[in-house]
Amino acid sequence: MSTRPPGPRLRLVAALAGAALVAACAQVPRQGPVVAVHVRAGATTPQGLYNNPRGPQAGDKPSEIVSGFLVAMTATPVQIRKAREFLTPEAQTRWQPQRVLTYNRRSAPRGMHHVVVRLHGADQVGTRAQWQGAVPRVDRRLDFPMVKENGEWRIAQLPDALIVPRTFYEQQYQEAEIYFFDPSGRILVPEPVHVPEGEQLASALVHALVQGPGRSLTGVDRSFLPAGLSPVVSVPVTKGGIADVTLNGPDPGPLSRPTVRQILAQLAWTLGQDASITSFRLTIAGHQIVNAAGAQSFRSGSREADRRDPAVSSATSQYYALKAGLLVSGQVTNPTPVDGPFGSEPQGIGAFAVSLHNHRVAGVTPTRLLVGPVNAVETSHGPMGAKTVLEGSGLLRPAWDFAGRLWEIQNTPTGARVMTYSGGHLHHVPVPGVTHQDVRRFLVSRDGSRLVAVLHGPRVDRIVVSRLRYDADGVALRGTRARRIPWVSSGTERVQDIGWTSPTTIEVLDRLSRSQAEARILNVDGSTAAGETHPSSISGRAIGLVTSPRSGPETPYAVLPGRLYSLDTVDTSPVTIDTPGLHHITYAG
């Protein structure tokens, strides 16, 4: 038999085998060319001002290096990468600027091996981002020892701070609050901080919050965040407004539900100031925090109904006043007497204060401090009447805080005494800088953490603030040394009245003349940024203020004889309300 060439059958079998082989080779690829993606999803360009100063130039003189260094610190968004190029490697390692020095103007850098720059109008922000006021005189002179590195001058030593002009600071930094709790953990206490605005805001806020209130505020407020934590480099915010707060540090172990609630409240109120954040997630030492409902994402922002609101939003928003010696409340245009002892018959009180939840009234007569219910309260011995808790002269308008504590300052021949009445007991609270001073007016914040007083001086009045310390049961212990709030009078240098406009700001009424006054808002931390706000001008003989720390329904007014003058900056034209026969008009608190 002779051999034949491959026939159709053989080719068929070969094709079959080949096809089966190819089919068996249907595999996921394991190698291939590198492909560039043409669209980078999510890549964004920086918003807002952009300033990228140049670095050191070859042959720069020492003064030019220092000048360039000062300019490089004004890079926007805030960053010091370029500024570090002006430093020696050792200085680069040491320089960790956590403070900020601001100045209105500076001298030109002078010197060769030792360049000197003088700052004028310098203030500083501390490592916890808190305002620290004016820089001491000795620190306003900046010394920059210079050395040559590779033939170029570089700065060898420098203050461990970011040194920027005031205008730059005001553009790039903003005032905000971080929220702690009072020692009893019942109410949030805001602490003003000064942090970069924009995309770094959330990181800076969390960074400041995690550091805690600091030793100087021991007994004033506390943080429920476990100690020893530190945030990762930043708090990124997604496009959807979700901030990822990741805190590293030693594992605090399981956190109780109340503690988690307090922590979440602190973060919610703090992050709520960043308009780009709607909610946040929290991870502590690698553990994702969930609330009692199992949620991992929490809404940020302050809530009016939150009982931990430092402005005590649950407080009554009614007006209170005296009319014909009787306590009236309700609409300011049509108030009605309360049915308690102070509304039933005149008690002879002048200034008075109503507790935040409309329960009690404290009023002062020329010789007594009376406390009684707002509305009629029946007891086994009959209707509850007004009770004298203190006798003596020189009593100022009292104040109530969220815990129902009544605060009073009595001017005595030896000076003022600060007292608090709580639980039926009255006790003194030493407040250095206020006690024994001539106090003309005082305020206690609704959260009970701040006492602001107007001290009468020979020529000018001073406004001071003290932080009030408590024990864990909420018993007031003492105040911190009062610190002056810078205030520059445009008129008589006398403070006519003060009132809260927020938990951290006060309104100061300054009478310019008999028919002209102005009201100015000051930050209680003394930062001049707030002090430079435009004052509200008041036409008329202003004699007092009606304000509330809660924004919204409680409009701030200046009290003129027989009428109220609106200080609401939203109103374009002045609004006045006639209040015939009403005296000592006030909100609760």
Add this chain to the structure above:
Amino acid sequence: MVARTVPAALRRGLTFWRRSIQARVVLSTVLLSAVVLTGVGWFLLRQVEQGLVHHRLDSVLAEVGNEDVQADNLLKAVPGTDTDADEQASSLFAALAQNGEARGFTVVMAGAGQRDQPLDQRGPKATTRQSVLSVPESLVHHFDLVPSGQVAKQPAWTYTTIHTSGTGKASTQVPGIAVGSQVLIPADGSIRTIYYLFPLDDVQQSLALVTRSLLTAGVLLLLLIAALTWSLTRQIVTPIRLARRVAERLAAGQLQERLRVSGEDDLARLATSFNQMATSLQRQIRQLEELSRVQRRFVSDVSHELRTPLTTVRLAGSVLHEAREGFDPQTRRSAELLQSELDRFETLLVDLLEISRFDAGAAALDLDDVNLTDVVRRVVDGTQALALARSTRVVVRAPETPCVAEADVRRVERIVRNLVTNAIDHADSSEIVVTVAADEQAAAIAVRDHGVGLAIGEAAMVFNRFWRADPARARTSGGTGLGLAISLEDTHLHGGWLQAWGKPDEGAQFRLTLPRHANDPLRHSPLPLVPDDAAEVVA
């Protein structure tokens, strides 16, 4: 044993393959279907694979886009006064690695500064060391080409093999996608390249599942096709096979065999037609047999009837032939011609009677052990005179040992004589060689001449009755035209072969082969039909 079994099985298989249309149709259909199914399956697999991989790639790139956005957000939110670049990079890596742990990818972060070093020596941060080894060099090289100090504007990706090792199990390798992207660390302005490694094992498993499903479906479909084809062909082939068997029986003479007709379909009609054809053939064959039988009877009768008058004429002719000396020359010549033609006529009559006996089946063998060499020598001696008259010579080539076969010596001698005289008649004065040989099964005699030979096709016709190669050629040896036909009948009577070979101008050879035992089956001949000298020419 096995070596003998396998070829046998193979031979049986090949035989089955050659003979079974059903097997060929089924196998061809299955093979063709397998090719088509394989092609369709391959196309589907490619489509599924591309679809799965592309879908996964899209999701991977979207995922990396999200991670890039998160990295951007993280780095943009870094306080501007933070100076710890390593902390920033570590935090970024930790955030991405945590995401990767939750979303099923691994992350490798490396500095972009050291371009000439392997990735493993660039101080990479990675989820595992295997992750570093899984980043393809081509991707690393891609980012090395980015100008120093600049961040690559676009991520890049490629396929890779991801090495993994779990606790307590051996390392595994799975296909994957590696995506690279670069970020700028705000603290020191350094650039880090982040490699995301996404395993494609889920795609691989899906593809394997689809492949298994397609293979299973394909095999089941092939089995279905095979069964359907087998069933269909069986319905067609079975009647054909029955028809073949009936046809074989008809061919074997069982003319009464018929197909069984059932139904009214095409195959039933074919069977009906087949049966009609068989009936028609049977009728005609019987008519022909009858006619043949009548003819043979006629010849036999005529031959017998001619014998008596021939005897009378023969006596009268002998008288005349013996008295021819007294006749005038012309009359004497006539008397001699008469005697000669009477001899010839008598011989023809004898041959006709012999043929008639064969046709009537009356011929019988008188068997005995016969030495064919002796028979040949006797015949050659007997034809010596005729050979001399033809100027030729008959040579005998026989072995020393006797070539014995069980045969009827009279018939064998008649066969040999016929062959030799036929050779002398056509030798054209050339030498005639008579070869004798035998082996265990058969004995043979070959008569070779170098005369005019046989034309193509004549070898099969020389045994026909009264056949003559050249009708004009004289029968000088006194042949009747029945000699080879009678020889063939004699040979068949022994169960032997009588075959002829010849070529024009190369002579001819006739070979008689007889079984050593009468009517034993013959499988070969001790002598070749084609002579050696002719075979060389052919070759």
